[in-house]
Amino acid sequence: MNKKTQQYQQVATGVLSGVGGSANIASVTHCMTRLRFNLKDESIPKDRDIQNIPGVIGVNRAGGQYQVIIGQTVNQVYDALIAAGELTRNAPVDENLDEQPKTKLTFKAVGNLVLNKLAGCLTPLIPMLIAASMFKMFAAILGPSMLNVIGTKTALYQLFVLVGDAGFYFFPIMLGYTAAKQFHTSNIIAMFLGAILIDPNLIKIVAAGKPFNVFGIAMPLVNYANTVIPVILSVWVMSYVERFFKRYTAAAISTIIVPTLTIMVMLPVALCILGPAGNFIGNYICEGILAFGKLGGLPTIIAVGVIGAFWEILVMTGMHLLMLTTMMMIFAQSGHENFVTLGAVAASMSVAGMCLGAALRIKDKDQRALAWGYLIASMVGGVTEPGLYGLAVRYKRPFIGMMVGGFCGGLYAGMTTITAYIMVPVANFLALTTYVGGQTANVVNGVLSGVIALTVAAIVTYMIGVESKPSQPFEQEFKLVEA
Incomplete structure (x- = not known):
C-alpha cells in the first residue's frame, strides 16, 4: 500500500469516526470538493474535532447535510470512506441539480434566483x-x-x-x-x-x-x-x-x-x-x-483596492458570482475591462502570498507541508479553496495578511490605471496574462500589481504569525456556498 493511499484511509477513518460511524450515516455522497453526509443524528459530529483531522480543510452544515471539505482529493477519500464504513456508494452530486428548498418570494429570494x-x-x-x-x-x-x-x-x-x-x-x-x-x-x-x-x-x-x-x-x-x-x-x-x-x-x-x-x-x-x-x-x-473604471482619481483607486481586499470573502459567500457575470459580459461585448478584474487578480495573488507566508512561519511539520501544498495548488493549479479554508478560515490571522495583500495589489493597479484585455478565469499565475494586449507598460504594471499583492500578503502573514491552535470554524457565520 503506497503512502498516498494510507493518507486517504487515515482521513476517511478519522471522518467516519467523527460523524458517529456507519450507524449514524443515512447516506453519503460527494461533490467536487466535499463529502456530503445525511446523518441520523447531526448533534454527534464536533466541528472542531473533524476540522483538526489532517487532510480536512473545513466543515459546513447546509441544506440538511453535514459537509466535510476535503478539496481536490475528495474522490479518493470518498472511495476509502465507502470501503472503511462498508457504506452504499452514491453518484457524485451535480451542483446544478441540487434540489433548492422552497423559499418565500422576496426581493432577496428573487435576486438570489436570478444570480444562480x-x-x-x-x-x-x-x-x-x-x-x-x-x-x-x-x-x-x-x-x-x-x-x-x-x-x-x-x-x-x-x-x-x-x-x-x-x-x-x-x-x-x-x-x-x-x-x-x-x-x-x-x-x-x-x-x-x-x-x-x-x-x-x-x-x-x-x-x-x-x-x-x-x-x-x-x-x-x-x-x-x-x-x-x-x-x-x-x-x-x-x-x-x-x-x-x-x-x-x-x-x-x-x-x-x-x-x-x-x-x-x-x-x-x-x-x-x-x-x-x-x-x-x-x-x-x-x-x-x-465608466466607473475610467473615472480615475482616489475613489476608483480605493474601490479597486477594496475589491482586492474583499474578493475572496465574496467568493466564500457566493456573492462574487454577480461580479463574475458582469466581467464575462464586459469582456464578451467590449473586449476589455478595467475595474473588477484588477482587484480580483490581485486577490488571487494574495492567496498565494498568504500561503507562502504561512508556510515560512508555521513550525508544525505536517501543517507546514500542507501550507506549501496550498501554495502550489494556488499558483499552479489555480485552486484557492485549500488555502482559504486550510489557512485563512482555519487560523483567522492569515486572513488579515491575505486582505492587506489584495488591497495593496489592487491599490497599485488602480493607481496605474491598467486594463485587462483577456479574460483568464483562473486564479493561478496565468491570471496575470489578462493584462496582455495593450502597451508594454500595461503588462508591466499588471504583473507588478500581482507581485505586490503576493509579496505584501506573504510579509504580513509571516509578521503577524499563525495561531498554534486552529480557531473555531466560522464557516457557518458566513453560510458558505461552494464557488
Whole structure:
C-alpha cells in the first residue's frame, strides 16, 4: 500500500469516526470538493474535532447535510470512506441539480434566483473562455504589439486570432445550450435560437441600417454577436413556449410541430422584444462598470483596492458570482475591462502570498507541508479553496495578511490605471496574462500589481504569525456556498 493511499484511509477513518460511524450515516455522497453526509443524528459530529483531522480543510452544515471539505482529493477519500464504513456508494452530486428548498418570494429570494441562474448559464462556459482567451493571448504576445515574432498576415497569427475570436463570437450559441440546461428546455432548439441571433444574414441586415420587420413587427437593428443577456432571456421565455406546445400537441406529430411553432413564436419575441431589451441591459451594465473604471482619481483607486481586499470573502459567500457575470459580459461585448478584474487578480495573488507566508512561519511539520501544498495548488493549479479554508478560515490571522495583500495589489493597479484585455478565469499565475494586449507598460504594471499583492500578503502573514491552535470554524457565520 503506497503512502498516498494510507493518507486517504487515515482521513476517511478519522471522518467516519467523527460523524458517529456507519450507524449514524443515512447516506453519503460527494461533490467536487466535499463529502456530503445525511446523518441520523447531526448533534454527534464536533466541528472542531473533524476540522483538526489532517487532510480536512473545513466543515459546513447546509441544506440538511453535514459537509466535510476535503478539496481536490475528495474522490479518493470518498472511495476509502465507502470501503472503511462498508457504506452504499452514491453518484457524485451535480451542483446544478441540487434540489433548492422552497423559499418565500422576496426581493432577496428573487435576486438570489436570478444570480444562480446567471451563474449556472455562464460558469460551464469558463473552460471555453479560457481556451479562447489563451489563443488571443498567443496572438498578442507573439504578434507586432509585443514580441513581433509573427506578422499579422502569417497563417499562424491568423489562426490564433480566428480561434480566439470564435469563442466570443459564437458565445450566444454556447450560451443557448447552458441556458437550456438551467431552464429545462430543448438544448438543440435553444442553440438554434442562439444561432439565429448571430446569423450572418441578420448581421448584414443590421449593418445595412434599413428598416426590417418580423411578421410585420418592426425589428430594432441590433448586432447580437458577443452578447450575453439577450439569449438567456430568450431561452427562458422559450422554455415556457416549448412546454405549452408539448402539452397540447399529439405525440405522433410533436417532433415536427413543437420545434417549428416554438421558433415561429420566438422569432418576434426574441428579435423585437427580448433581444433589444437584453442588449440594452447588458450595455447599460457594461458601460456603467467601464465608466466607473475610467473615472480615475482616489475613489476608483480605493474601490479597486477594496475589491482586492474583499474578493475572496465574496467568493466564500457566493456573492462574487454577480461580479463574475458582469466581467464575462464586459469582456464578451467590449473586449476589455478595467475595474473588477484588477482587484480580483490581485486577490488571487494574495492567496498565494498568504500561503507562502504561512508556510515560512508555521513550525508544525505536517501543517507546514500542507501550507506549501496550498501554495502550489494556488499558483499552479489555480485552486484557492485549500488555502482559504486550510489557512485563512482555519487560523483567522492569515486572513488579515491575505486582505492587506489584495488591497495593496489592487491599490497599485488602480493607481496605474491598467486594463485587462483577456479574460483568464483562473486564479493561478496565468491570471496575470489578462493584462496582455495593450502597451508594454500595461503588462508591466499588471504583473507588478500581482507581485505586490503576493509579496505584501506573504510579509504580513509571516509578521503577524499563525495561531498554534486552529480557531473555531466560522464557516457557518458566513453560510458558505461552494464557488
